[in-house]
Amino acid sequence: MEGSVRCSANYVPLSPLSFLERAAVVYADRTAVVYGDKKYTWRGTRDRCLRIASSLAHLGITRGDIVAVLSANVPAMYELHFGVPMTGAVLCTLNTRHDAAMVSVLLKHCEAKVLFVESHFLKIAQEALKLLLASKAAMPLLIIISGSNEPFHKTSSPATSHVLEYETLLKSSSPQFEIKWPLDECDPISINYTSGTTSRPKGVIYSHRGAYLNAIATILFNEITTMPVYLWTVPMFHCNGWCLAWGMAAQGGTNICIRNVTAKVVFDSIAFHKVTHMGGAPTVLNMIINAPIAERKPLPWKVGVMTGAAPPPPHVMSKMEELGFHMTHAYGLTETYGPATVCTWMPEWDSLPLNERAKLKARQGLHHIGMEEIDIKDPVTMQSVPADGRTMGEVMLRGNTVMSGYYKDLSATEEAMAGGWFRSGDLGVRQADLYIQIKDRSKDIIISGGENISTIEVESVLFSHPAVLEAAVVGRPDEHWGETPCAFIKLKDGANATAEDIINFCRARLPHYMAPRTVIFEDLPKTSTGKTQKFVLREKAKALGSLSRKGGSKL
Template sequence: MEGAVRCSANYVPLSPISFLERAAVVYGDRTSVVYGSMTYTWRQTRSRCLRLASALTRLGVSRHDVVAVLAPNVPALYELHFGVPMTGAVLCTLNTRHDSAMLQILLRHSEAKIIFVDYELLEVAKGALKLLSAAEIKTPVLVVIRQFGESTANCSLTGSVDMDYETILTAASPQFEIKWPVDECEPISVNYTSGTTSRPKGVVYNHRGAYLNAIATILVNDITTMPVYLWTLPMFHCNGWCLVWGMAAQGGKNICIRNVSAKVIFDNIAQHKITHMGGAPTVLNMIVNAPIAHQKPLPGRVGVLTGAAPPPPKVLFKMEELGFHVTHSYGLTETYGPASVCTWKPEWDCLPAKERARLKARQGIQHLGIEELDIKDPTTMKSVPADGKTMGEVMFRGNTVMDGYYKDLDSTKEALAGGWFRSGDLGVKHSDGYIQLKDRSKDIIISGGENISTIEVESVIFNHPAVLEAAVVGRPDEHWGETPCAFVKLKDGEHTSSEEIIKFCRTRLPHYMAPRSVVFDDLPKTSTGKTQKFVLRQKAKAMGSLFRMGGSKL
């Protein structure tokens, strides 16, 4: 339009680094991070992040270099989320469950220049570096994050450890000029997918998307100013669903914990008067099945953002009984974490509790950072009818969809084909516009030509009083092609049989959907709470003829 001009007065590249800059002014003397007996204020956190950025620059880190970190939810991991992008570099947070073999693959692929490693994970990291050296690949500089309160002199550092975290911060200057992104679409982080099906892919986030998704996730979880957030969600997972940055935007108090258990959760809620927390349904399951001795009354409203895997309605119902306010979100690593929310409608408050839980188990509609969320036929790209029955693939368009897969243009083009991000999840759209997941496209069971949603079968099994966790996969069948095989973990002290689980399902589902075989065992999980179904499919396939319960007749 005539007279309009874009300049520095009316356009500044978006970056979540600005959240910290503001927090240090508005909330400067308020607590930012708590870890055991250690506390920092927002002013101190900003100073430490600037020192970190200064130290990284002295170590040779420059714009677009990758800086990796392998650590649980400790203050250093929080600070790295700001200190690394302050240099213009790219943060790569690594899954703490990776072994040395997988870690060296990711370090090789990311070409990380430096890796920060928590002291408890040092042996795993050293093993990865040895593998890289053996392959004659340059290894990243190793910086150890030592145990809080332990002096450098007492820290058992070996010759393979170059330096430690607190030492490089102490030696650095807080007078650092932040290298703001020239283009807001410059990369801020690379997040490797959880690897539930194959070798993880590196998902590239940019400053703009991180900024927008942090704000969207704050709104999704109704996080007002100065919340008290308990870090039960791994910060390395989608940068803590972008809430690492989001807590700075709202001047929140970050309660860092190294390990997650029901007792730790309830103790911290009581001690710190937690207002918000988040995690996969496995965390919710941990809470609702906590021993009475570990449970404590909630000091106030505790909002819980859940996602990563579809939560069973029974778990949502029990969380409500305990007094938690659960917000159900859905997204993927490729959407910066949360991308949709089951926005609650006041008229649903008068419904019976179990009906409320059923509605809350849906994945809902897109949040404000996503332009469009739809269920489409992946071949024709036409939207499926909003009848709650016709299945299609969940697809996204918007500013909080990844830039692409790092060093994998072919996979990027495939995922973004047709101008939409193809999630690989199958779902339906209800008449009110809310979507509901039915399965991953690779997890759907096709038995005798009928599609079986493993999520639906799992939800039924979860209702059995003896069941703690359940996962269903297809097992090859000569007659039907494949039939449902359930892997079940029982609650402590509970006992039941395969026959009982199958009978329980057959009274609540069409017979063809009920499991034909049941295995009682622990379920393999990713660190974000997703069941590794590819592992279970391999087990089911290997079992072959071991399970013939019910034969080949429905």
């Protein structure tokens, strides 16, 4: 349009680095990060981030290089979310439950120039680097993040002969560093590897723009007001803490860092730090609601909890509400920067019974303000399914908070975005009010005698059994039906239940064809983000062979 211009006065590439720059001015002397007896202000946090950026630059890290980190939720992990992209480099956070073999595979794939490792994971890192050395791959420089009470000792391993230490680097570096802002807001800021629940992890590329927008969207739909106190129960390596590693800076929040997430630590931290918000997968919520009475403490107020990662059973949601938590249910994937939808609560639902409220809140809802659109489509015709709550289709999304693509995998990127929508691989329905509800992963749906069985629905019933702590359902091959539901159960401590008890409980609450015909009692294999590894359970179900249809077993 005549008269309009685009210049530095009216356009700056979006980047969450700007959140820290503002926080260091507006909230300069307010507490930014707490870890045990350590506290850092927002001014001090910015200083530390600039120092680590300066040290990385002196080590030769430049725009486009990849810097990996293997760490729990400690201050350094938080600081690296800003310090690495300040150099123009790309942050790659590795999950801490990977073994050395997987860490080496991911390091080789991303070609990290530097690897930051918290000392608790040093042995895994050293083994991973030895594997890299043996494969003649390029070796990253190792930088150790020492524990607060642990002296730093250099290693003489050939694979880690040149090792530096995080705090030593900071002390020897200057905070006078010129931030390398993105040349284009679509420049990469991080790579997040998928959790590998169904296949080998893929490197998901996040941009400065997408991270900025999703951080703001997540703040808004969680009603995170100015100067919150956020308890880090979500791993920062998972979708960059659902983008709140950056989002907390936008609101001048206090980040309460904890290494290990237990019910006692959660309740103690909430009481001591007056926590206002936290997050957690359903496994974390399940741990909280099953905490012994002796470990529980009264909440100072309603603590906001964002849950996602896997569809939460209504039973778990209602128990959290009974304890005084305010639940917000979000849905998303690594490919959508974490949260992509929110089950926005309507005030007219407040008068419903608790169990009805929990069922409504367990739905995945609609897209948040950073996502343009969500739909349930037939993956072949790309036609939208009717909003009848029954017709299943694939969940598809499009908008500014969909990934840039899979690192070094253009064909997988094109396949995931075929037709102009991101194809999630999740199956769901659309209710009459247009809210979506996930029914299953496309690979997890059980087809028994021509009927589609949602494992999520069966699991929701299992979770409501008073003896059940954790549950997962997969298909077991059956000569007559094709597949039948097979339930893997972990019982609560001290609880007892037989396979027949579990099956009869389900049959009283579900159509008989949906009830499990096999029940296995054992611990469930998990990814680092708390998701059950159903591909492992499917292999076990296949191996059951001639087990009695109602047989309980320990594998």
